[in-house]
Amino acid sequence: MSVSKDHIIDFIYEEARMLDEGRYDEWLALWLPDGHYWMPLDYKQSDPINETSLLYEDMFMLKLRVERLNGARTFSQKPKSRCHHVIQRPFVDEMNDTTFVTNTSMHYVETRLDEQQLLALTARHDLTLVDGTLRIAIKRVDILNCDAAFRNIQLLP
Amino acid sequence: MGFHVGNPKTAVDLVQAHQVHRDVYISPEVYALEMKHVFANAWVFVGHESQTPNKGDYLATQIGNQPVIQVRHKADDIHVLLNRCPHKGTKIVIDRQGNTGKFFRCPYHAWSFKTDGCLLAIPLKKGYEGTGLEKTPNGKGMKAVGAVKNYRGFIFARLAEEGISFEEFFGDSLSSLDNMVDRSPEGRLEVVGPPLRYMHHCNWKMLVENQTDTCHPMVAHESSAGTAVKLYEEMDLPEGAPKPAAMQIIAPFMSPYEFFEGMGIRTWPNGHGHTGVHHSIHSDYSAIPGYFDAMVETYGEEKAKAILDENRHNTVYFPNIMIKGPIQQLRTFIPLAADKTIVESYIYRLVGAPDELTARTAMYNRMINAPTSIVGHDDLEMYERAQEGLHVNGLEWVNISRLLEDDENHDEEAVMNGTTERQMRNQFDAWCKFMTYDLDQQGPKE
Ligand code: FES
Ligand SMILES: [Fe+2]
Numbered sequence: 061m062s063v064s065k066d067h068i069i070d071f072i073y074e075e076a077r078m079l080d081e082g083r084y085d086e087w088l089a090l091w092l093p094d095g096h097y098w099m100p101l102d103y104k105q106s107d108p109i110n111e112t113s114l115l116y117e118d119m120f121m122l123k124l125r126v127e128r129l130n131g132a133r134t135f136s137q138k139p140k141s142r143c144h145h146v147i148q149r150p151f152v153d154e155m156n157d158t159t160f161v162t163n164t165s166m167h168y169v170e171t172r173l174d175e176q177q178l179l180a181l182t183a184r185h186d187l188t189l190v191d192g193t194l195r196i197a198i199k200r201v202d203i204l205n206c207d208a209a210f211r212n213i214q215l216l217p
Numbered sequence: 218m219g220f221h222v223g224n225p226k227t228a229v230d231l232v233q234a235h236q237v238h239r240d241v242y243i244s245p246e247v248y249a250l251e252m253k254h255v256f257a258n259a260w261v262f263v264g265h266e267s268q269t270p271n272k273g274d275y276l277a278t279q280i281g282n283q284p285v286i287q288v289r290h291k292a293d294d295i296h297v298l299l300n301r302c303p304h305k306g307t308k309i310v311i312d313r314q315g316n317t318g319k320f321f322r323c324p325y326h327a328w329s330f331k332t333d334g335c336l337l338a339i340p341l342k343k344g345y346e347g348t349g350l351e352k353t354p355n356g357k358g359m360k361a362v363g364a365v366k367n368y369r370g371f372i373f374a375r376l377a378e379e380g381i382s383f384e385e386f387f388g389d390s391l392s393s394l395d396n397m398v399d400r401s402p403e404g405r406l407e408v409v410g411p412p413l414r415y416m417h418h419c420n421w422k423m424l425v426e427n428q429t430d431t432c433h434p435m436v437a438h439e440s441s442a443g444t445a446v447k448l449y450e451e452m453d454l455p456e457g458a459p460k461p462a463a464m465q466i467i468a469p470f471m472s473p474y475e476f477f478e479g480m481g482i483r484t485w486p487n488g489h490g491h492t493g494v495h496h497s498i499h500s501d502y503s504a505i506p507g508y509f510d511a512m513v514e515t516y517g518e519e520k521a522k523a524i525l526d527e528n529r530h531n532t533v534y535f536p537n538i539m540i541k542g543p544i545q546q547l548r549t550f551i552p553l554a555a556d557k558t559i560v561e562s563y564i565y566r567l568v569g570a571p572d573e574l575t576a577r578t579a580m581y582n583r584m585i586n587a588p589t590s591i592v593g594h595d596d597l598e599m600y601e602r603a604q605e606g607l608h609v610n611g612l613e614w615v616n617i618s619r620l621l622e623d624d625e626n627h628d629e630e631a632v633m634n635g636t637t638e639r640q641m642r643n644q645f646d647a648w649c650k651f652m653t654y655d656l657d658q659q660g661p662k663e
Contacts, residue, residue, distance in 0.1 A: 128444045
């Protein structure tokens with residue numbers, strides 16, 4: 061099966077919607093088993109391993125993060141946070157046979173109790189086609205004000 | 218009951234052996250006194266020398282609520298100056314770090330200063346002739362802090378002109394900093410990247426106290442550490458298969474009470490202390506190839522073993538930092554208001570050691586100390602609930618009496634059961650001491 065540009069763009073929209081609606085099992089299923097979610101700490105950071113990042117999570121950590129959200133003793137999620145993505149139409153920057161790269165600007169809103177925060181983000185997705193299905197190999201999320209002091213960011217942009 | 222805290226002498230009445238009054242956490246008046254006295258009389262961490270490696274390099278930060286600049290004046294000479302133009306008060310630098318060249322130049326009216334703070338030039342200087350400017354402190358240049366010490370690369374400063382010496386203030390507690398630096402085969406650390414910056418709406422002391430609070434991990438962090446263990450067990454990996462990284466870093470928080478009791482807490486005079494006297498959650502980190510050999514090369518086998526066998530967990534340096542020697546981390550709890558604290562978490566590279574060590578340190582930092590950390594989330598939740606809960610009237614004292622002994626003397630080093638709250642009491646003992654230090658030593662100033 062060949063993949064169209066629209067197909068790739070729809071995938072990015074759908075992923076954001078899953079996060080907003082808390083459909084985490086479906087969301088986890090989008091990932092390759094060796095996928096990584098990276099949120100750099102430094103502007104234009106190039107090394108996720110030997111420097112501090114906000115997130116550099118493998119599938120174990122992502123599962124743990126998702127599983128924890130529903131735990132009976134997850135105190136920081138009583139009450140639960142909610143999130144909301146407003147995304148600009150993704151750029152498809154690279155289209156190879158089975159690998160694709162997109163770049164998406166978005167505004168991410170996360171709220172809990174009386175607090176609400178807004179983050180301006182750029183997400184880069186490295187996607188791979190496996191058995192006719194798109195999967196996430198790497199998702200890199202750069203926060204515009206990554207050098208600011210944040211309060212809890214509990215859900216996933 | 219209510220307190221009227223007008224001066225440091227009454228502030229210390231808020232502290233008793235077994236309890237402290239909630240005003241030490243929620244009163245803006247007490248906070249102002251802390252800034253003026255505790256943070257002025259104590260030695261406070263400023264930065265690491267590797268953050269300002271070249272002449273003219275500077276770093277802007279705070280000592281308590283005082284904006285300061287750490288600047289490299291000469292190759293081996295680092296100064297700490299107050300970040301305020303002596304003319305009209307403009308902050309001299311705003312960016313967190315940079316290089317100012319040979320001098321600082323105020324952006325408002327271009328007064329300029331050498332990198333040791335001395336006045337260099339004033340435009341149209343003859344306008345000040347006969348005004349006596351040169352006799353005022355403003356005419357001398359940028360004001361420096363009272364005293365600066367570079368201890369093995371870590372820069373500490375005391376705001377007060379007179380006061381306790383660096384050596385007396387820290388005493389034997391420097392063994393933790395020594396151990397962290399000795400872990401480099403070259404005896405040298407280098408900062409890696411910017412710090413994580415995490416905003417908390419709670420008092421700075423809650424964060425410091427939590428560093429030796431060994432009765433909370435298995436409770437507050439059950440949702441992260443407990444879930445990690447559960448997920449790992451469900452994976453049912455074959456014997457000897459590599460564990461997910463999170464199991465090394467997060468799962469130990471789920472260790473039972475006996476583990477934390479057995480790990481021990483040591484306290485030193487002046488509010489310093491550490492957990493992990495006998496073992497710690499950092500004891501079981503897997504060895505990294507090539508590292509031990511490099512250590513033996515430098516120190517010989519016996520000394521190398523002694524350095525690496527030390528597994529101190531969290532060392533608190535009063536008033537407001539914590540270091541983790543085994544993973545080269547430093548967290549500074551910078552007070553912004555009675556109910557507002559920013560936490561900055563730095564990591565350092567062991568010069569001469571394999572990169573894998575830095576990778577593990579970076580991993581620990583993001584998994585535990587980041588605003589995105591599932592461990593940090595529950596800590597922040599607890600602090601902020603406490604900050605709000607403490608406003609309840611009619612129950613105004615906070616208990617800190619766990620394993621309190623009748624004859625506790627904080628002027629002496631002690632090693633205790635790892636679940637004691639002695640280190641918290643030790644911090645308050647130092648808090649009282651440095652709240653009134655300038656008054657006791659020199660008589661009241663006002
Ligand atoms: S305020 Fe700095 S030169 Fe005037
Ligand atoms: Fe904690």
